[in-house]
Amino acid sequence: MRALVIHEGGRLVVEDRPVPEPAADQVLVRVTGAGINRADLLQRAGYYPAPPGAPPDIPGLEFAGVVEAVGSAVTHPCPGDRVMGIVAGGGQAEYVATAASHCARVPETLDIVEAGGVPEAxxxxxxxxxxxxxxxxxxxxxxxxxxxxxxxxxxxxxxxxxxxxxxxxxxxxxxxxxxxxxxxxxxxxxxxxxxxxxxxxxxxxxxxxxxxxxxxxxxxxxxxxxxxxxxxxxxxxxxxxxxxxxxxxxxxxxxxxxxxxTVLRARPSDEKADATHLFEGQVVPLLARGTIRPVIDAVVPLAEAERAYDQVATDRTFGKVVLDLR
Amino acid sequence: MRALVIHEGGRLVVEDRPVPEPAADQVLVRVTGAGINRADLLQRAGYYPAPPGAPPDIPGLEFAGVVEAVGSAVTHPCPGDRVMGIVAGGGQAEYVATAASHCARVPETLDIVEAGGVPEAxxxxxxxxxxxxxxxxxxxxxxxxxxxxxxxxxxxxxxxxxxxxxxxxxxxxxxxxxxxxxxxxxxxxxxxxxxxxxxxxxxxxxxxxxxxxxxxxxxxxxxxxxxxxxxxxxxxxxxxxxxxxxxxxxxxxxxxxxxxxTVLRARPSDEKADATHLFEGQVVPLLARGTIRPVIDAVVPLAEAERAYDQVATDRTFGKVVLDLR
Missing domain, CATH: 3.40.50.720 (NAD(P)-binding Rossmann-like Domain)
Known part of the structure; x- marks a missing residue:
């Protein structure tokens, strides 16, 4: 799969990496969109290393996409479902393996690329x-x-x-x-x-x-x-x-x-599941109805990630910048 | 009634003052003991004026004593009951009028003078x-x-x-x-x-x-x-x-x-009632059983209040100093 990788000195390079294997309680998601966050910029600059268990050099704290495969213990979501969620790293790649309990459904009304800029915010x-x-x-x-x-x-x-x-x-x-x-x-x-x-x-x-x-x-x-x-x-x-x-x-x-x-990234898995559950119950219905909507400044192809990061760093963006991983 | 009064320059004088009239939801308590707190020292020094509604020049944020009379709307406690509580001021006098809901019972095991050093702590x-x-x-x-x-x-x-x-x-x-x-x-x-x-x-x-x-x-x-x-x-x-x-x-x-x-003194009446209710339910039973006990450094007659205040100010006390108002 293609993945964004942080090289020495903060250079961002799209590389080929093995598709992760989902564990028993995980799902494998074919990522379509992944928002860029300030924490990614910090990680790129060497200040905010990924916590244990997360890919150390692939940035990305959120994703949206379609479930491709599920672990043996997963009953929900199912292959083909549109999902979004937060991860401790590795979101800016074509595939992520993440806990089923950290996935929320993406309502019909949301674009599946732009949805990649929804969960973290x-x-x-x-x-x-x-x-x-x-x-x-x-x-x-x-x-x-x-x-x-x-x-x-x-x-x-x-x-x-x-x-x-x-x-x-x-x-x-x-x-x-x-x-x-x-x-x-x-x-x-x-x-x-x-x-x-x-x-x-x-x-x-x-x-x-x-x-x-x-x-x-x-x-x-x-x-x-x-x-x-x-x-x-x-x-x-x-x-x-x-x-x-x-x-x-x-x-x-x-x-x-x-x-x-407060921080989200370093929380234990069960607390991330709780936060995702509350988000799905209390926020996703408002997104589905169109009462609230993600504010997206730009959608940028993965190949132009470096430009997208620089854009976020300028402080001139209004809302989110999302990488397109289709 | 005798009351401790703060004079100009922080001089403490025992004076004769009218016995307060309890309002409909209040009780009149014949005070037997009243603890000295750091806040009294601050008030004496001019830094911590009494909030509106409290006697402006009689210090004392806690009391223990015996109910002498009750307002027309009070069903509990009753005249003769041993009670203790926090007040926004005026505790260091022979009588206080205070909300019935701000009174907790004094268990048999507690001395009715020493009990005056219990509520605030x-x-x-x-x-x-x-x-x-x-x-x-x-x-x-x-x-x-x-x-x-x-x-x-x-x-x-x-x-x-x-x-x-x-x-x-x-x-x-x-x-x-x-x-x-x-x-x-x-x-x-x-x-x-x-x-x-x-x-x-x-x-x-x-x-x-x-x-x-x-x-x-x-x-x-x-x-x-x-x-x-x-x-x-x-x-x-x-x-x-x-x-x-x-x-x-x-x-x-x-x-x-x-x-x-957090502060206690400036809380609205209903929140003081809540705190008193929790104290009566969760702490007073432990005091009644003797599992916990007030730590009293000294009991000092009202006439020697100035000495008692100076004692608290030295920082050499262990636990509370309580004024004896019998």
């Missing part, structure tokens, strides 16, 4: 905002980098749940596109912002925040804590802007806040 | 470690300032729940007394400690920590994060050592930690 958004953040109807959600894949997924899910959304971005154009998608309160985050001032803009626009989905970290932690309302939940999902920041514990106690760190 | 410990920290049997608990009122309450409750306890203190003598009480792993916290080194000692002694009850804040946050195990919960209850510290969000994400800030 929507599972992360749902898990962070609903499962860990405990969002309730009528509450206020804050999303930084609202125009990203996870950002646009969080925005759409929050709207479905009857929440008010405040979204930040460093780009005015991106914010305008998010407003067209229904973003209630766009807030521009200029570079070198003052956390307290940005928090003031956020609460002036949308009131005290109940749930924050933070993909950036660094100085945004200070924004999150200052903008949070009583018993607010701050879920840290990414650290693109920095891994360390001062925490104002006075506010933490006074407002009775919760700050939670 | 044990409700805080139970709420932080069990309700918010989600402690399970067999897990490891870390308690800083283990020889304090909340510390010794946390230690004893953790033991009852089948947890392993690592306790820190800056005093070797206090740690020895805690070991006599059953502390599994004493760890000395020298002044000016290195957070990573202290965390290393903690995990070498007791393994990765599941639940941390942190009464100190400041540099202890770094200790908590470094010593935490996978999915550890850190509950910040006090900030004696500082209100700001750097948070290592890399570890937060990697270990999927939760950092939670």
């Amino acid at each position: 929507f599972i992360t958004a749902h898990d962070a905002m609903v499962v860990q953040g405990g969002l309730m109807t009528g509450q206020t959600v804050l999303v930084h980098a609202v125009a990203s894949g996870v950002g646009t997924a969080t925005l759409q899910l929050a709207q479905c749940l009857g929440a008010t959304v405040v979204g930040t971005s460093r780009s005015k154009d991106k914010l305008e596109r998010c407003v067209e998608m229904g973003l209630d309160h766009p807030v521009l985050a200029p570079s070198g912002f003052d956390p307290a001032a940005l928090a003031g803009e956020i609460t002036a626009a949308g009131g005290p925040v109940d749930v924050t989905v933070d993909l950036l970290g660094g100085p945004y932690l200070g924004v999150d804590v200052a903008a949070a309302g009583h018993k607010g939940r701050i879920v840290m999902v990414g650290l693109i802007a920095g891994a360390r920041a001062e925490l104002d514990m006075g506010m933490l106690l006074h407002k009775r806040l919760v700050v939670r760190g | 044990f409700i805080t410990a139970h709420d932080a470690m069990v309700v918010q920290g989600g402690l399970m049997t067999g897990q490891t608990v870390l308690v800083h300032a283990v020889a304090s009122g909340v510390g010794t309450a946390t230690l004893q409750l953790a033991q009852c729940l089948g947890a392993t306890v690592v306790g820190t203190s800056r005093s070797k003598d206090k740690l020895e007394r805690c070991v006599e009480m059953g502390l599994d792993h004493p760890v000395l916290a020298p002044s000016g400690f290195d957070p990573a080194a202290l965390a290393g000692e903690i995990t070498a002694a007791g393994g990765p920590v599941d639940v941390t009850v942190d009464l100190l804040g400041g540099p202890y946050l770094g200790v908590d994060v470094a010593a935490a195990g996978h999915k550890g919960r850190i509950v910040m209850v006090g900030l004696i050592a500082g209100a700001r510290a750097e948070l290592d969000m890399g570890m937060l994400l990697h270990k999927r930690l939760v950092v939670r800030g």
Whole structure:
């Protein structure tokens, strides 16, 4: 099979690799689409090695495709079924072998290539905002980098749940596109912002925040804590802007806040199955109905993967970039 | 009635004040004992004003005593019942009027004066470690300032729940007394400690920590994060050592930690009723059986309150100092 392989120095090369063998509880999927994530860029740069059990040099944390074969213990899904899911690595190849319990069905309404950009963003958004953040109807959600894949997924899910959304971005154009998608309160985050001032803009626009989905970290932690309302939940999902920041514990106690760190990739298999199950039950029906939709910036052939990676790195994309593996 | 009153400059004076009138849902309690807490010291120093509705100048966040009269809507407790509870202020007086739902019964086995040092420590410990920290049997608990009122309450409750306890203190003598009480792993916290080194000692002694009850804040946050195990919960209850510290969000994400800030005093009435109800159901039976006991350093007559406050401020007490209001 063709697979994208990370070479020394971060060069990306399409190589021929053996098709993986599915274990008893696994399915073999003929991959049609696989989204590119920031974590792939980190792995390419040598900072985020694949966990044990995942292919060490084939990137890709998500896939969509068609089941080609199933292990002896698998009753569901069946060969021919359209599925999508998250993997700890190896998604950017023509075939992946993955646990049957980590596969969700791809509804008719979704393109089978674009669906490869769905699982990571929507599972992360749902898990962070609903499962860990405990969002309730009528509450206020804050999303930084609202125009990203996870950002646009969080925005759409929050709207479905009857929440008010405040979204930040460093780009005015991106914010305008998010407003067209229904973003209630766009807030521009200029570079070198003052956390307290940005928090003031956020609460002036949308009131005290109940749930924050933070993909950036660094100085945004200070924004999150200052903008949070009583018993607010701050879920840290990414650290693109920095891994360390001062925490104002006075506010933490006074407002009775919760700050939670989360990752998907390193979770044990049973927890990934749980997250996939919740995604299939609570998010896939909304995708099937067209109430929410993946925001795809570009679909790029596997042969042009290097260009696609560079595109994601520019920070100029709106939503996801997906590799076409057909 | 006699009441302790904070005067200008923090002078404590016993004065005559009118006995409060219980509202329809309140009881009037003839107070026999009232513990002194760090928050009283802060209030005395002008840093922690009483919330609206509480007497502004009479300190005291907990009491024990005998119900003298009840409001028209109260069915329980009854006049003559021995009760204890937390209040937002005014506990250090001969009478308090408080919500009936904020009263728990004082079991026969407890001295009615010493019982005045029970509610704040044990409700805080139970709420932080069990309700918010989600402690399970067999897990490891870390308690800083283990020889304090909340510390010794946390230690004893953790033991009852089948947890392993690592306790820190800056005093070797206090740690020895805690070991006599059953502390599994004493760890000395020298002044000016290195957070990573202290965390290393903690995990070498007791393994990765599941639940941390942190009464100190400041540099202890770094200790908590470094010593935490996978999915550890850190509950910040006090900030004696500082209100700001750097948070290592890399570890937060990697270990999927939760950092939670909490206070009791400022909670709305229904949440105090909930906490009191859980305390009465889950902690009071253990006190009644003698499985756990309040650790009382001294019982001091109201007339000597100033000396008692100074005693708490020295940091040389072991457990609680309680004012005798009989």
